[in-house]
Amino acid sequence: ARSYSITLLPGDGIGPEVVAVAKDVLSVAGSKEGVELRFREMLMGGAALDAAGVPLPDETLAAARASDAILLGAIGGYKWDNNEKHLKPETGLLNIRAGLGVFANLRPATVLPQLVDASTLKKEVAEGVDIMVVRELTGGIYFGKPRGFGTNDKGEETGFNTEIYSAAEIDRIARVAFEVARKRGGKLCSVDKANVLEASMLWRKRVTAIASEFPDVELSHMYVDNAAMQLVRNPKQFDTIVTNNIFGDILSDEASMITGSIGMLPSASVGESGPGLFEPIHGSAPDIAGQDKANPLATILSAAMLLKYGLGVESAAKRIEAAVTETLDNGFRTGDIYSPGTTLVGCKRMGEEVLKAL
Amino acid sequence: ARSYSITLLPGDGIGPEVVAVAKDVLSVAGSKEGVELRFREMLMGGAALDAAGVPLPDETLAAARASDAILLGAIGGYKWDNNEKHLKPETGLLNIRAGLGVFANLRPATVLPQLVDASTLKKEVAEGVDIMVVRELTGGIYFGKPRGFGTNDKGEETGFNTEIYSAAEIDRIARVAFEVARKRGGKLCSVDKANVLEASMLWRKRVTAIASEFPDVELSHMYVDNAAMQLVRNPKQFDTIVTNNIFGDILSDEASMITGSIGMLPSASVGESGPGLFEPIHGSAPDIAGQDKANPLATILSAAMLLKYGLGVESAAKRIEAAVTETLDNGFRTGDIYSPGTTLVGCKRMGEEVLKAL
Ligand SMILES: CC(C)[C@H](C(=O)O)[C@@H](O)C(=O)O
Numbered sequence: 001a002r003s004y005s006i007t008l009l010p011g012d013g014i015g016p017e018v019v020a021v022a023k024d025v026l027s028v029a030g031s032k033e034g035v036e037l038r039f040r041e042m043l044m045g046g047a048a049l050d051a052a053g054v055p056l057p058d059e060t061l062a063a064a065r066a067s068d069a070i071l072l073g074a075i076g077g078y079k080w081d082n083n084e085k086h087l088k089p090e091t092g093l094l095n096i097r098a099g100l101g102v103f104a105n106l107r108p109a110t111v112l113p114q115l116v117d118a119s120t121l122k123k124e125v126a127e128g129v130d131i132m133v134v135r136e137l138t139g140g141i142y143f144g145k146p147r148g149f150g151t152n153d154k155g156e157e158t159g160f161n162t163e164i165y166s167a168a169e170i171d172r173i174a175r176v177a178f179e180v181a182r183k184r185g186g187k188l189c190s191v192d193k194a195n196v197l198e199a200s201m202l203w204r205k206r207v208t209a210i211a212s213e214f215p216d217v218e219l220s221h222m223y224v225d226n227a228a229m230q231l232v233r234n235p236k237q238f239d240t241i242v243t244n245n246i247f248g249d250i251l252s253d254e255a256s257m258i259t260g261s262i263g264m265l266p267s268a269s270v271g272e273s274g275p276g277l278f279e280p281i282h283g284s285a286p287d288i289a290g291q292d293k294a295n296p297l298a299t300i301l302s303a304a305m306l307l308k309y310g311l312g313v314e315s316a317a318k319r320i321e322a323a324v325t326e327t328l329d330n331g332f333r334t335g336d337i338y339s340p341g342t343t344l345v346g347c348k349r350m351g352e353e354v355l356k357a358l
Numbered sequence: 359a360r361s362y363s364i365t366l367l368p369g370d371g372i373g374p375e376v377v378a379v380a381k382d383v384l385s386v387a388g389s390k391e392g393v394e395l396r397f398r399e400m401l402m403g404g405a406a407l408d409a410a411g412v413p414l415p416d417e418t419l420a421a422a423r424a425s426d427a428i429l430l431g432a433i434g435g436y437k438w439d440n441n442e443k444h445l446k447p448e449t450g451l452l453n454i455r456a457g458l459g460v461f462a463n464l465r466p467a468t469v470l471p472q473l474v475d476a477s478t479l480k481k482e483v484a485e486g487v488d489i490m491v492v493r494e495l496t497g498g499i500y501f502g503k504p505r506g507f508g509t510n511d512k513g514e515e516t517g518f519n520t521e522i523y524s525a526a527e528i529d530r531i532a533r534v535a536f537e538v539a540r541k542r543g544g545k546l547c548s549v550d551k552a553n554v555l556e557a558s559m560l561w562r563k564r565v566t567a568i569a570s571e572f573p574d575v576e577l578s579h580m581y582v583d584n585a586a587m588q589l590v591r592n593p594k595q596f597d598t599i600v601t602n603n604i605f606g607d608i609l610s611d612e613a614s615m616i617t618g619s620i621g622m623l624p625s626a627s628v629g630e631s632g633p634g635l636f637e638p639i640h641g642s643a644p645d646i647a648g649q650d651k652a653n654p655l656a657t658i659l660s661a662a663m664l665l666k667y668g669l670g671v672e673s674a675a676k677r678i679e680a681a682v683t684e685t686l687d688n689g690f691r692t693g694d695i696y697s698p699g700t701t702l703v704g705c706k707r708m709g710e711e712v713l714k715a716l
């Protein structure tokens with residue numbers, strides 16, 4: 001039997017609850033396909049800060065690197081919000097992304113037919129939305145140097161960051177995005193601000209160059225401000241979107257909210273080789289932590305992405321997706337996606353229902 | 359009688375049509391309040407590129423500076439899209455903003471009761487939305503240095519820009535935003551990415567410091583990715599938003615699309631002293647240019663902002679706003695805001711109806 005090691009990073013807030021549920025689902029789905037999964041839980045985020053004084057302990061990164069894939073819950077909380085930068089949970093997240101070299105962040109924003117009413121958009125605008133945002137994750141203004149604080153020639157304090165991309169960084173994320181688009185609707189929209197920023201001009205030039213390797217994919221370009229509008233006006237016009245780190249941060253969150261059910265949305269972060277990082281796009285929701293109210297489906301669907309993109313066991317991923325669909329069809333809903341006429345359940349029960357459906 | 363000089367910059371695409379209509383409205387509204395307006399039309403954008411080889415001729419900037427306020431139509435078009443940076447219409451826009459020192463860009467996003475159905479958001483989510491985005495306009499990554507193209511240590515081509523703010527730049531835009539919020543709902547939300555960017559950490563620190571000068575305004579902070587979501591989830595939670603140049607570009611466009619009627623939305627760009635720049639937020643719409651189909655109301659409402667924020671003649675601004683409301687109440691609609699049961703009119707006719715209502 002194939003056997004893989006999975007690093008679990010429950011993190012903070014609702015992270016531990018949703019990861020516990022997703023772990024069971026992952027185990028069962030794997031075993032049905034003859035895949036044995038071994039789990040090791042490590043500290044990250046605020047949990048690591050409290051226990052070890054740093055948001056990403058060396059042992060955590062080492063264990064993650066040595067494993068076949070990583071499942072992360074959520075990190076952060078009010079408690080650490082005013083920490084200095086190197087002691088923020090978020091810094092742990094940025095460091096593990098960089099440490100694993102997972103430069104491609106895939107964020108689906110799909111409106112499921114069962115949940116179309118959850119969107120704040122009119123039904124005819126929301127239904128059928130199925131977007132994949134491919135966000136560059138280890139470059140750009142998040143990591144560019146120089147960065148820091150200084151003094152300008154008038155003696156005033158300044159804060160600064162560098163948005164920088166190399167041709168090689170753009171080429172590799174573009175290739176991932178074209179591959180993804182090819183397997184989806186065959187349409188790729190590259191989002192930039194090439195009418196103002198040099199970093200975006202190079203982005204557009206390289207994406208256009210890489211397009212010649214993918215003659216079957218239809219490439220278009222859009223400015224980021226227009227993309228932010230078009231997602232609201234007519235989200236169905238998009239198939240696959242590729243963009244830089246900061247624009248991807250903003251647009252993927254906007255796209256996810258357009259579905260109305262961010263408690264449902266998974267993400268995958270993958271690199272050239274080495275283990276990928278899989279996590280729900282929602283946050284740690286400290287206000288409902290520990291109350292068995294969290295929606296575990298985003299983490300369960302992240303586990304499906306882990307099987308598909310991380311381990312290449314697509315059959316097991318399909319099992320999970322089908323089980324989630326069946327659970328929704330059976331009417332089970334956590335509070336965030338509840339509507340009259342459905343059955344309100346907690347985090348654990350939702351997990352049990354998915355296991356039953358499996 | 360008070361007398362003011364206005365620079366008109368019709369620009370490209372539908373710019374000339376909408377400016378012509380707004381000019382007449384401006385004249386009449388001014389004269390009703392005993393204010394005489396003198397107009398001078400200058401070249402900018404693609405029109406200036408074609409006629410003079412640069413997107414912002416020196417005479418245009420000089421005339422604008424010497425006048426009391428500037429009304430701009432729209433700039434840009436396919437024709438100049440592949441021009442080099444210094445020959446892009448957009449560069450003319452950035453240069454006039456910098457040249458006039460108009461660091462504060464006020465962008466209202468208001469859902470008018472007559473047009474609530476134009477929004478792609480559900481009626482109960484869209485109705486009553488009334489947001490003012492205060493965007494920093496002459497700093498940040500749009501203007502930061504160093505910028506350009508280079509080669510990294512692996513010999514790969516790079517493109518880079520600098521996001522930089524000084525305390526003084528943040529303080530002055532924060533003060534404008536607090537003043538605006540004070541005259542509106544008394545709530546200011548500052549948007550940044552202080553969990554990642556040093557430029558945003560300074561932003562948050564300075565905005566928080568300036569808050570002590572405005573004890574009557576309630577300040578909150580939000581990360582930009584969350585703001586992009588919250589605008590979709592529940593736009594009514596926002597009163598006034600203040601943010602940097604690039605985040606403001608993205609969020610103000612998103613907010614405007616939430617209203618569903620970007621053909622209605624004006625903007626004002628003002629500095630410490632000197633003339634302000636007033637323009638609709640929509641683009642040059644080359645596809646409908648010269649067909650008398652454009653909606654002139656955004657430019658007419660920009661003229662109202664010109665009277666209020668540029669010349670301090672608020673009574674005349676109120677006249678224009680009331681006339682626009684009356685025209686909508688009378689059922690007149692251009693194509694972009696048309697719905698069954700209303701009267702479809704062209705750009706000129708819409709202008710005539712507003713004049714009648716005046
Ligand atoms: C927590 C934060 C650093 C992170 C980011 O900006 O990348 C988050 O918003 C995300 O999108 O995963």
Ligand SMILES: CC(C)[C@H](C(=O)O)[C@@H](O)C(=O)O
Pocket residue numbers: 195196225448451452607
């Ligand atoms: C045309 C472009 C340079 C401009 C900007 O990015 O500022 C536009 O999008 C705007 O918002 O006025």
